[in-house]
Amino acid sequence: MVTFVSFSRHCLSWGLIFVLALAACAPPATPAPTVALTVPPATPTVAAPAPTPTAAPAGPTPTGAPPSPTPAVPGAPAALKIGIVTFLSGPAASPFGVPARNAAEVLIENLNAGKVPAPYNQKGIGGVPIQAIYVDEAGGAEKQVAEFRRLALEEKVNLVIGYISSADCLAVAPVAEELKVLTVLFDCGTNQIFEERDYKYVFRTHAHQVIENVGAARYILRAKPNLRSIAGINQNYAWGQDSWAAFRDSVKKLKPDVQVVGEHFPRLYAGEYSAELSALLAARPEVIHSSFWGGDLESLVIQAAPRGLFQQSIVVLTTGDTMLPRLGRDVPKGIVIAARGPHGALAPKTPLNDWFVKIYKDRYVVRPVYPSYHIAQAILGVKAAYEKAIAANGGKWPTQDQVIAAFEHLEFETPSGVIRMALGKGHQAVEPVVLGITGDFDPAIGEVKLTDVIEFPAECVNPPDGMKTPDWIAQGFPGAKCP
Amino acid sequence: MKSLRILPWILAGVLIGLGWLLPGWSRFLLTLALARGLVVLGVALLMQAGLVSFGQGLFFAAGAYAVGFAMKYGGVRDAFLATALGALAGLGIAALTGLLLARYRGIFFAMLTLAFSMILYGILLKAYTITGGTDGLRIAPPAFLGHVLPEEHAGIGQYLYTLACAGVFLYLVFRYLESPLGYAVRAVRDNEVRVEYLGLSVSRVLYLTYLLVGVMSGVGGALSALSIGHIVPELAYWTTSGEFVFVALLGGTGSVFAPFIGSALFEFIRTYAYKYAPYTWQMLLGFIMLAIVLFMPGGIWSLSTSIPRRVFGWRWFWKPEA
Secondary structure (H helix, E strand, O other): OHHHOOHHHHHHHHHHHHHHHHHHHOOOOOOOOOOHHHOOOOOOOOOOOOOOOOOOOOOOOOOOOOOOOOOOOOOOOOOEEEEEEEOOOOOOHHHHHHHHHHHHHHHHHHHHHOOOOOOOOOOOEOOEOEEEEEEEOOOHHHHHHHHHHHHHHOOOOOEEEEOOOHHHHHHHHHHHHHHOOEEEEOOOOOOHHHHHOOOOOEEEOOOOOHHHHHHHHHHHHHHOOOOOEEEEEOOOOHHHHHHHHHHHHHHHHHOOOOEEEEEEOOOOOOOOOHHHHHHHHHHOOOEEEEOOOHHHHHHHHHHHOOOOHHHHOEEEEOOHHHHHHHHHHHOOOOOEEEOOOOOHHHOOOOHHHHHHHHHHHHHHOOOOOHHHHHHHHHHHHHHHHHHHHHHHOOOOOOOHHHHHHHHOOOEEEEOOEEEEEEEHHHOEEEOOEEEEEEEEEEOOOOEEEEEEEEEEOHHHHOOOOOOOHHHHHHOOOOOOOOO | OHHHHHHHHHHHHHHHHHHHHOOHHHHHHHHHHHHHHHHHHHHHHHHHOOOOOOOOHHHHHHHHHHHHHHHHHHOOOEHHHHHHHHHHHHHHHHHHHHHHHOOOOHHHHHHHHHHHHHHHHHHHHHOHHHHOHHHOEEOOOOEEOOEEOOHHHHHHHHHHHHHHHHHHHHHHHHHHHHOHHHHHHHHHHHOHHHHHHOOOOHHHHHHHHHHHHHHHHHHHHHHHHHHHOEEOHHHHOHHHHHHHHHHHHHHOOOOOOHHHHHHHHHHHHHHHHHHHOOOOHHHHHHHHHHHHHHHOOOOHHHHHHHHHHHHHOOOOOOOOOO
């Protein structure tokens, strides 16, 4: 290779080209706060298609309010830029990422049009329209850290709502703190985030994954007070391992003589479970726990049904709600279903929820599932915090610190009921857990009906503030107030 | 030609200056590109010997997890010590796996490297209590000789440190390729039998090269772990290794600079693909790969000779030895 001969001459040509290429790629370097044009005007993929004037005769519509950009609040920006990060590609996109993005899209559109029912009937956020920038969460934690920095420093978003994968949440949270950007985690499950350290700029508007497993343990022991044996089949990664450990430890704490007769951890996205199903059928546990999600969950149910697993054992599916609209009448009877909180088929019957389900169904035909509810919680939480901060600031646009102060310990209305930011010094939400058992198919809704629905209030399934969840379970749920 | 001697220093000066000029996010991308460029340089070096490694993630993850474990269980915060540990992890694994790999060529070499990296991936995934499983390990911001840089300078500090490490290895590899051993590496690709007849041990040449590649990739892993602040088992997954091969082909193997140019280009292409095509960015990368293979089999680097030839009809630089 002759080209290796001279170190220097390559420096000349390629060094310069390299530098030029970089200079071309990067926007003007220095901070340049005056030049607002360095930020590309709008992302091409932003949902918010021009405020569709679809007549909308319903509702008051007092004035034909033209989409004037005049901010209602002094000192407000022309638009509130929110970076929304969710899986748009890869295996987690269709069960989680896209339902979440769809909910964000339709909700933000309605917020900007001022069509959301009270208490969210003010346009946008405090009268300022929301501009959403959607980013794909695929690519791994490393890529997400880089993307977060780009959102914060290049797009100059006001806040980021995002992250389904726990690894991404764990990787991004310290960076949010470093860059001092308000960040709302909307769907990741790990309980580590606020139990390992305190954050100022990071919030999570949904409960972590432990709650539905504690709730599932309580539900099962109510249905079967003489429970003797349990088994688990969970995906072999942090989500599955943590979920199973929380369920198993809770059951053993509540009823110490229960035997664990099988712990199976098939590979994530394995899709074929005959070996594990045979082992479960042979072990004959009374209750089987699974935190499978997405395609794995549907494969498991479809493969287990003809083998008679659901007749032999009570199966608890902690994310089971997502499969109800997809499998329709193929969902077997007698499965215990949860939805990571009061979401989907287990959501409360409130006007806000009815409205949310309607706008979602009108646009996307299917009903919203729990990631859709989670992102609605994040968006409405941000709106509630901003509007509370505006009120506290005498009607002027608040600083980020004022928004954070308003967000801490906030209680706000959502389609999932009232969310309280109770843990992690007011940064982590608590939610109740609702479970039900699948019954007969209801052609009116295209899904099976859930019976024996029980709600465990937030005080029952969440640890008190400042206590780590594994310790809380190990100590026998101190402070839990259960009905 | 003497005057050209200062050019590496000018380039270094420009890159250092970029640390201050670039906005934080692109400086971070450049830091990542330099760290990953070290791994790609390893891939390119093996390509000089006619070997394609599909398991470079093995060293990358080993270096990163060496830093992670040292921080979690040993309380190590120092960047220099962390980097040394990353290098040591890479060296150790290369010394072990190299014993076997130095005997294989072609598809067997590629598959074996892939297998080793997937073994590490499996271990990192299943040793949940030690490695944190898919949730990964957190890496605290490093200290430099006992000083933790304040947040506003942490980014630039890490950039300069990564740049320095990359510069050191770049020079080492350059010297290596100019040494008799380096010529032997290329001779192995051309005709292995003849090299043996010349009295050189092919497997020893490849083993030593493999050690250098292991150290370099371990350092790359350690540096990227320090700048990202979080590590996950995905670093050892075969798609990560495939990405390194992709970048090596993108940059070309024509020069020691090519892997770094490819790496920086890849990071920026991917970022802009994310930005402008959030639903189809993978497809965009695929088309770029296709275009590179079809029209520029020598990678981006081949532009350095083809552009002047096309435009001016002459070679930009004369051959000094001609």
